[in-house]
Amino acid sequence: MATNTKTDAVAPAVPGTASNFLRDKIVEDLKTKKYGDAVIQTRFPPEPNGYLHIGHAKAICLDFGLADEFAGRTNLRFDDTNPEKEEQEYVDSIMADVRWLGFEWDGLYYASDYFDQLYEWAIKLIKDGKAYVDDLTADEIREYRGTLTESGRESPYRNRTVEENLDLFTRMAKGEFPDGSRVLRAKIDMASPNMNMRDPVMYRILHASHHRTGDKWCIYPMYDYAHGQSDSIERVTHSMCTLEFTDHQPLYRWYIEQLGIFPSQQIEFDRLNLTYTLLSKRRLLQLVNEGHVRGWDDPRMPTICGIRRRGYTPEAIRNFVWAVGVSRTNGIVDLAMLEHFVREDLNKRAPRAMAVLRPLKVVIDNYPEGQVEELDAINNPEDPSAGTRKVPFSRELYIEQDDFREVPPPKYFRLSPGREVRLRYAYIVKCTNVVKDEKTGEVVEVHITYDPETRSGSASANRKVKSTIHWVSAAHAVNAEVRLYDTLFSKEDPSQVEAGKDFTSNLNPNSLEMVSDAKLEPSLASAVPGSRCQFERLGYFCVDPDSVAGKSVFNRTVALKDTWAKIVSKAGS
RNA sequence: UGGGCGGUCGACUAAUGGUAGGUCAAGUGCCUUUGGAGCACUUUGUCCAGGUUCGAAUCCUGGCCGCCCAGCCA
Numbered sequence: 001m002a003t004n005t006k007t008d009a010v011a012p013a014v015p016g017t018a019s020n021f022l023r024d025k026i027v028e029d030l031k032t033k034k035y036g037d038a039v040i041q042t043r044f045p046p047e048p049n050g051y052l053h054i055g056h057a058k059a060i061c062l063d064f065g066l067a068d069e070f071a072g073r074t075n076l077r078f079d080d081t082n083p084e085k086e087e088q089e090y091v092d093s094i095m096a097d098v099r100w101l102g103f104e105w106d107g108l109y110y111a112s113d114y115f116d117q118l119y120e121w122a123i124k125l126i127k128d129g130k131a132y133v134d135d136l137t138a139d140e141i142r143e144y145r146g147t148l149t150e151s152g153r154e155s156p157y158r159n160r161t162v163e164e165n166l167d168l169f170t171r172m173a174k175g176e177f178p179d180g181s182r183v184l185r186a187k188i189d190m191a192s193p194n195m196n197m198r199d200p201v202m203y204r205i206l207h208a209s210h211h212r213t214g215d216k217w218c219i220y221p222m223y224d225y226a227h228g229q230s231d232s233i234e235r236v237t238h239s240m241c242t243l244e245f246t247d248h249q250p251l252y253r254w255y256i257e258q259l260g261i262f263p264s265q266q267i268e269f270d271r272l273n274l275t276y277t278l279l280s281k282r283r284l285l286q287l288v289n290e291g292h293v294r295g296w297d298d299p300r301m302p303t304i305c306g307i308r309r310r311g312y313t314p315e316a317i318r319n320f321v322w323a324v325g326v327s328r329t330n331g332i333v334d335l336a337m338l339e340h341f342v343r344e345d346l347n348k349r350a351p352r353a354m355a356v357l358r359p360l361k362v363v364i365d366n367y368p369e370g371q372v373e374e375l376d377a378i379n380n381p382e383d384p385s386a387g388t389r390k391v392p393f394s395r396e397l398y399i400e401q402d403d404f405r406e407v408p409p410p411k412y413f414r415l416s417p418g419r420e421v422r423l424r425y426a427y428i429v430k431c432t433n434v435v436k437d438e439k440t441g442e443v444v445e446v447h448i449t450y451d452p453e454t455r456s457g458s459a460s461a462n463r464k465v466k467s468t469i470h471w472v473s474a475a476h477a478v479n480a481e482v483r484l485y486d487t488l489f490s491k492e493d494p495s496q497v498e499a500g501k502d503f504t505s506n507l508n509p510n511s512l513e514m515v516s517d518a519k520l521e522p523s524l525a526s527a528v529p530g531s532r533c534q535f536e537r538l539g540y541f542c543v544d545p546d547s548v549a550g551k552s553v554f555n556r557t558v559a560l561k562d563t564w565a566k567i568v569s570k571a572g573s
Numbered sequence: 574u575g576g577g578c579g580g581u582c583g584a585c586u587a588a589u590g591g592u593a594g595g596u597c598a599a600g601u602g603c604c605u606u607u608g609g610a611g612c613a614c615u616u617u618g619u620c621c622a623g624g625u626u627c628g629a630a631u632c633c634u635g636g637c638c639g640c641c642c643a644g645c646c647a
Contacts, residue, residue, distance in 0.1 A: 019587060047647055082646065138645055147643055149575045183645055193576040195643050204645035223647045247577055247642050268578085275584085281647095323596055325586045327579090330640050334584045337597045347610060354607095382610070413608070422606055456606065468606050537607045563608045 020326045022062060025267060026070055026238060034237075040072025041237045044098065044105070045227070047079045048090035048211075050281040051296045052097045052304045054317070054338075058272040061321040062240055064103040075234055076105035080112050081226045083210040091211070097304040102314045107234065111226045112212045114233055118221050119173065121229065121259050122184060122202060126165045130258055131202060132158055133168040134185050141183070144190070145198050151191035152198045158187065172205055175218045179205050184219075188254065196251045200224055228252040231264035239266045243328060272324065273332040276487035276508075277302050278494050283503060292507055293488070299544075299555045300488045300511050310485070311532050311542030311557030316345040332493065339558045346532060346540040346557065351379045351386055354424065354470040355535040355554075356519045357482055359398035361474065365432065366449045367395040372473075375456065377425045391521050393426050396474040398519045400537075403469040404446055406434060411567055413466035415446070422468040424536060428454040428461075470536045477519035480552040483544065484513040518554070527552055534560075 026040055044063040046052065052060075067074040076098060080086045098105070125131035134157045136144060146152030160168075169184055171177065184203040192198055202225040207218045228251075231239045246268045256263055273279065278287075279302055287293050287301070296303050299310035307317070320341040324333050354377075373393045380386035399415070408416040415421045420430045427450040435445035453460045488494075490508040497503055524533070532542040539559035546553045 019589095024589090045647095049647085079647065085646075141645075142643075145643060147575085150643095151575085152643090180645065195576085198643085201645055206645085220645095222645075227647085243578070244641055245647090249577095270579090323585080325596090327586070329579055329585090331585060334597065337585070340597060343610090352607080352609095381607085411608095424606070426606095428606095461606080465606085467608065470607075534607085534609085537609065539609095560607080560609050565608090567608085 021328070022066060022238075022240060022267060022269060022326055023069070026066060029237065030070065038235065038237060040067050040070045041075070041235055042067040042072065042240065043075040043077045043231065043234060043236050045077045045079045045111075045230075045241075046094050047082070047085075048087060048094060049082070049085040050090060050285065052094055053279050053281075053284065053302045054274065054277075054304070054307060055272045055279040055302075056097075057101060057304060057317050058321050058324070058326075059240070059242070060098060060101055060103060061318055062269065062326060064105075065318075065322075066238070066240075072237075073106040074103070075107040075109055075236075077107075077109040077111065077230060077234070079223065079227065079230075080110050080210070080212065081221050081223060083206060083208040083220060086211055088211050093305065097308075100304065100308060100314055101317065109230075109234065110212055111221075111230050112210060114226070114230055115213060115217060115221070117233065118226060118229060122169065122221075122225075123166065125186065125202075125258060126169060126184075127162055128258070129162060130187050131184055132160055132165050132187055133172065133182050134158070134199075135182050138180060141201075145195065146190070148195070151193075154190050155185075155199070158199070169203075172203070173217070173219050175207065177205055179207055181205060186225075186251075186254070188251075194247055194250055196224065196248050197254070200251060224248055224251050225255065228255050228264060228266070229259065229261065231266075232256055232259075232262040235262050236264045239264050241266060241268055242271045243268045243330070244271075268328065269326045270328055270330060272321075273330070274302065274338065275332055275335045275492045276489050276494065277335065278489065278503060286504070287488075290504070292504060299483070300485055309542075309544065310555055311346075311540060312342050313345050313532075316342040319345065335487065342540065342558050343561070346534065348382050349380070350532050350534045350540055352377070352381070352534045352536050353524050354391065354472055354521045355480075355482075355524065355538065355541075356398045356400050356470065356472045356477075357484075357515050357535075357538065358401040359472075359517070359519050360401045360404055360443070361445045362397045362399050362471070363445060363447050364395050364397070364429065364450050365447050369395055371395065372475075373426075375425045389523050391425060391523070392473045392476040393423075394473045394475055397423070397471045398474055398477060399423075399446070399469055399471045404431075404443065406443055409568075409571075412564075414469055415448075420465050422454070422456075422465050423450075424468050424470045425456045426471070427451055427456070428463060428465055470538075472519045472521050474519075476522045478522055478525045478552070480518045480520050480524070480554055482515040482518045482541070482554045482556065484515060484556045486511050486513070520552075524552070532557065 042063045044060055064074045134155050136155050144153045183201045185199045185201050188197045190198050201222050203219045206220050209215055249266050252266050297305035297309045320338050374390040375393050376388050377391045378388055403414045405416045415431050417431050420428055422428050429448040429450045431448050433447050434443045437444050488511050489506045491506040494503050494506040527543045529543045529545045534540050540557040541554040544553040544555050
C-alpha cells in the first residue's frame with residue numbers, strides 16, 4: 001500500500017502569516033537594529049530527562065520557525081545542568097524527534113559545554129562581592145528565604161570575605177565537601193518581592209557523574225545561573241520560553257548585566273494545553289511507570305514518538321501549531337483542532353483501501369460461484385496521480401456489521417432487508433434474506449442479489465442509491481489486528497480530580513480497543529510499518545511496528561468525520 | 574492575602590484609538606459511487622463599573638476572575 005505516501009519528508013516549515021507578538025517583537029528589533037546587523041538567533045533548550053511531547057512541538061516550531069522566517073539561526077542546546085536526571089537516551093530521542101518534525105539545528109550545544117566558562121564567571125562574581133558561599137542547610141535556606149508575604153533574612157554567611165568565598169568555592173569544586181553541605185549564592189536582595197531574587201543558589205555540590213563531563217565536576221550550576229549565560233555565549237537574540245519563567249526574567253538579566261556579556265533577551269509565551277490530554281513530564285512518566293500505557297511511544301501518549309506511532313504527520317503538527325497561535329493567556333485547545341489538521345493532511349495524501357473491522361458474511365446468491373472479477377479502485381480521489389488498483393470481487397464478501405440492520409432506524413441508509421445499496425467500486429445489491437444464529441437470534445449471514453448492469457463505471461451504473469458501503473472479498477481477505485484509540489482520559493481537563501484521588505482516576509477505560517480479526521483487501525498485505533492509508537469510510541490508519549510477517553497491526557490515527565454518529569447521538573439525547 | 578502575568582464567539586487567535594475578522598467546533602443547505610472530502614450560508618464574543626475621546630477591545634481609575642512564584646528541579 002502506502003509505499004507511495006510522501007511520508008515524513010522534511011518539508012520546510014511554513015509558519016502561519018497571522019500576526020503574533022513574538023513575530024512582532026522580532027520585526028521591531030530588526031527595525032530598531034537592537035542587535036545591530038546580527039541575524040536572529042534562537043535556541044531550543046530541552047532538558048534531556050524525558051521525551052518530547054506536543055507541547056514541545058509548539059516551542060520547536062516557534063524557535064525554529066520564527067528564526068527561519070527571518071533568515072536567522074537556531075541552536076539545539078541541551079540544558080544538562082542536573083546530572084542526576086539526565087541521560088544520553090533522551091538526548092538521542094530528542095534529536096530524532098526534532099528532525100522528524102522537520103527541523104535541523106544550526107549549532108548543537110550542551111549547557112555542560114559551558115561549565116568552565118560558568119565557573120570562571122562565578123569566580124568573577126565572587127571577586128566583585130556579588131556571590132558568596134553559604135553553609136546553611138537546605139532547610140535553613142528555605143526558612144531564611146521567607147514567604148510570599150514576608151521578606152527573607154540574610155544568611156549569617158552572607159558577609160564572608162572575598163578571600164574566604166574564593167577559598168571555599170574552589171574547594172567545593174575540588175570535592176572537599178559532601179553533597180548539600182554548602183552552596184554558592186548570588187548576593188542580591190533577601191527582601192525582594194520576587195522570590196527568585198532572594199539570593200538565588202548558583203551552584204550546588206553534587207558528587208554525581210554527568211552524562212557528558214563524567215566526573216570532572218562535583219559542583220553543578222542551577223538553571224538560572226546557566227541559562228541566560230548560555231544564551232549569551234551563543235549570542236541568542238530571542239530566547240523564548242514558557243510563561244512560568246516570567247518571574248525569572250529579572251534574574252536572567254541580572255547575571256548578564258553583572259557579567260557585562262551579550263544581552264540576550266528572554267520572551268515568554270503560553271504553553272500548549274489540549275483537552276483530554278496531560279502534558280507534564282512527571283505525569284507522563286507516571287503513566288509509563290505504572291503501566292497505564294505501553295511505553296513512551298504508546299499511540300495514546302501525547303509524546304512526539306507516541307503521536308508518530310499513532311500515524312500523525314509532522315506537517316499536520318506544524319500546521320496545527322501555527323493555527324493555534326501564540327499569546328500570553330492560559331488556554332486549552334480543543335483536541336478536535338489537532339484532529340482536524342491530521343485529517344486535512346492525510347486526506348490529501350493517504351491512499352485509500354477497503355477494510356472491514358467487524359466482519360459480517362454476505363453471499364451474493366445470483367453471482368456465479370467461483371467467479372472473480374478484478375475491479376478498478378481509485379487510490380486517492382483527492383490526488384489523481386495516485387492512480388488506481390485492482391480489487392478482487394467474488395460471491396462471498398465481508399461487510400461491516402454496522403452497515404447492516406435488520407430493522408433500520410430512521411435515516412439509516414445502509415443495507416437492510418429489501419433495501420439496495422452500492423458496494424463500493426462494484427455493483428448495486430439488494431438484501432433478500434438473512435441467516436440467524438438459532439440460539440442467539442443474531443444475524444450471522446446476509447444474502448443479497450446483485451444487478452449485473454450496475455457495475456461501477458459502466459454506462460448503466462448511474463442509478464442512484466442512498467448509500468455506498470465498503471466490503472472485502474472473503475476468499476481474498478487478509479487478516480489483521482487493528483487498534484482503535486480513544487482519548488487517554490475521559491475528562492476534558494484530566495488534572496481536575498476529586499479530593500483524595502489523582503489524575504489516573506480520570507483515565508479512560510476504553511482508550512484502546514483491540515480488533516483482532518479485521519479483514520483487509522489483499523493490496524494491504526505488504527504494508528510496511530509506518531505507512532499510512534485511509535480505510536474507506538472508517539478513518540486513517542497506519543501500520544504499527546508490532547506487525548510481523550503474516551499479521552499486520554494497524555493503528556487508527558483518527559476516524560473520519562461521522563455524520564451518522566452525529567445523527568445517532570442527537571436522536572439519543 | 575507580597576510580587577508577577579493574563580481576561581475578545583463554545584475553543585484558540587487577530588484587530589496596536591477608526592467596519593470586532595480568521596481557524597476549529599456547532600447548525601443549515603448544496604454536492605457526492607466514502608453518511609468521507611469539498612462548497613455556500615448561519616448562530617454566538619470585547620469580564621464588570623466608571624472616566625477620557627467625535628470615536629475605546631485598545632488609553633485611565635476602581636473592582637472581579639484566572640494562572641505562576643516560597644527546589645540545593647528545569
